[in-house]
Amino acid sequence: MSSSNPSRPSMGGRLLSTFLNRPINDHGSGWSSLWDSGESDLWDRGKASPALVDIVEQETQLLNPFTVEGHRKKAFVPGCGRGYDVVMLALHGFDAYGLEISGTAVKEAESYASKELKKPSEYHFGSKSNQARSPGSVTFLKGDFFSSNWNFKGDVDQYTKFDVAYDYTFLCALHPEQRKNWAASMARVLKPGGLLLCLEFPLYKDPKLPGPPWGLKGVHWNLLSEGGDGIITNDVGDDGKEAHSIRSDGNFCRVLYVRPERSYNAGKGTDMLSIYERKTD
Numbered sequence: 001m002s003s004s005n006p007s008r009p010s011m012g013g014r015l016l017s018t019f020l021n022r023p024i025n026d027h028g029s030g031w032s033s034l035w036d037s038g039e040s041d042l043w044d045r046g047k048a049s050p051a052l053v054d055i056v057e058q059e060t061q062l063l064n065p066f067t068v069e070g071h072r073k074k075a076f077v078p079g080c081g082r083g084y085d086v087v088m089l090a091l092h093g094f095d096a097y098g099l100e101i102s103g104t105a106v107k108e109a110e111s112y113a114s115k116e117l118k119k120p121s122e123y124h125f126g127s128k129s130n131q132a133r134s135p136g137s138v139t140f141l142k143g144d145f146f147s148s149n150w151n152f153k154g155d156v157d158q159y160t161k162f163d164v165a166y167d168y169t170f171l172c173a174l175h176p177e178q179r180k181n182w183a184a185s186m187a188r189v190l191k192p193g194g195l196l197l198c199l200e201f202p203l204y205k206d207p208k209l210p211g212p213p214w215g216l217k218g219v220h221w222n223l224l225s226e227g228g229d230g231i232i233t234n235d236v237g238d239d240g241k242e243a244h245s246i247r248s249d250g251n252f253c254r255v256l257y258v259r260p261e262r263s264y265n266a267g268k269g270t271d272m273l274s275i276y277e278r279k280t281d
């Protein structure tokens, strides 16, 4: 999002002012109105995440798009925006699903996907050998991640469990009071053993400053591993853990935590890529 770009302060201001005095349960309409007024450039990065491309291509066992029985795994991106990462995951073999609260975003994502699936841009791939893979399906749906009444076409409804979920700038777009709900919803939609991939951004921003984007240093660890509320008041180390943290009450275990070699300019050198595994209930 644009708070990382000091040359465009008025854009960051526009994002902040949209949500400043808006009741939290009305934030969804704030996002929809930004989409409807053509202001998605406030956060849109214009391509699939290089960090996600690299991890999917490197972690071929962990992120194998096929089950041992040979079925395609289902990957889910809530708050998917224009759907860059949904399309990228499909191009790497997953059946990929994107959920958006904005109907305009869904239309734009569908039009983007239909072009990219016919003639994929090079940014979807780190290495040419991955371009030969047969793509999975792409499906977008308008719906609120926090409600329980969204239904993708076919056999995927709110009770369907996904194998993989991905978050980039969805959590940081939410008011801090919605974070616990985000973690509970991620736990609800993933299978036991399912993987939640997070490109953590922004980690450089003071968590006490207003958003979106809201500073997230230590937030993923607290929500997912410790089972906290994601409201961080203590200093946290560079690995995201609070000093002397011993709690592990969350629904997830962190299985990977790396600084990606490639990321978007906005988070280069500070973004972290984490993979959390959904525990068995």
Ligand SMILES: C[S@@+](CC[C@H](N)C(=O)[O-])C[C@H]1O[C@@H](n2cnc3c(N)ncnc32)[C@H](O)[C@@H]1O
Pocket: 001, 027, 028, 031, 032, 043, 044, 045, 078, 079, 080, 081, 082, 099, 100, 101, 102, 105, 143, 144, 145, 146, 168, 169, 170, 173
């Ligand atoms: C900062 S944007 C990030 C979009 C996308 N992940 C990307 O990287 O371009 C946050 C997105 O979340 C969507 N969103 C906000 N609240 C939502 C909700 N409750 N359910 C589904 N989508 C939501 C917004 O419409 C917006 O497109």
